[in-house]
Amino acid sequence: MLMFVSEAVIERAIDGESEAQREIYQVFYPRVYRMVRRIVGETDADDVSQDAFMQVLSKLDSYSGNAAFATWVHRVAVNQALQHVRSRNRHPTEPFYEDSMTGKDTRRRAGLSELLDAALRRIDVELRIIFQLKEIDGLAYAEIAQTVGIPEGTVGSRLNRARRELQAQLIDLGWEP
Incomplete structure (x- = not known):
């Protein structure tokens, strides 16, 4: 599946244009969600995916163009998911039921x-x-x-x-x- 947003859209998003940010979200969210779900599980996937996109949108100005934009988005999402897993491992909770x-x-x-x-x-x-x-x-x-x-x-x-x-x-x- 090809995921692409133009450089113009990225620049507009960096400048804070909400429509360009929405386009980035719509293009990348489904794939980011699937990846995050496989890392953190179904229960936390929505929250972690949303957190990942908050990071993506807040750090757009740090995108240097050295890698493909899709690769950069995935790296931010992977880092967010790993941070969640590490946090969960530091503060484990007991399941409500036995599998x-x-x-x-x-x-x-x-x-x-x-x-x-x-x-x-x-x-x-x-x-x-x-x-x-x-x-x-x-x-x-x-x-x-x-x-x-x-x-x-x-x-x-x-x-x-x-x-x-x-x-x-x-x-x-x-x-x-």
């Missing part, structure tokens, strides 16, 4: 998409982000490297590790390859 869906029961009750989401939530957040950006969002290694701030070669090794861990989690949840 009784395990093993083969999970496979019967959940569709493949839900199973994948559950497995993704079980792998390290850094690996989850790499997997999301490559396999779900379809970004190239160079774009992923810019988005998460790691060398391009590291993207490949982390992606391989993410795939291995994801497969192990899927099997643990009852999926049979």
Whole structure:
């Protein structure tokens, strides 16, 4: 999916024009939401996505043009999601219910998409982000490297590790390859 806003729209948004800011939001929000949801989970996805866009719009003047605008937006969103995950890990809360869906029961009750989401939530957040950006969002290694701030070669090794861990989690949840 191609996400594009013109340089003119970006400049108008930097100047504070609300219509240009709205256009940026409308173009990028769906993809940012999907990425954030996979990082923080369904419950917090709306709030964290909104926080990410507050950051994007408040930091527009710091966009230097060194990377594609979409890459910059994703980096801001990833950073916001990671900050949320770290904060949540420092202040964990107890769930209101016990998740009784395990093993083969999970496979019967959940569709493949839900199973994948559950497995993704079980792998390290850094690996989850790499997997999301490559396999779900379809970004190239160079774009992923810019988005998460790691060398391009590291993207490949982390992606391989993410795939291995994801497969192990899927099997643990009852999926049979």
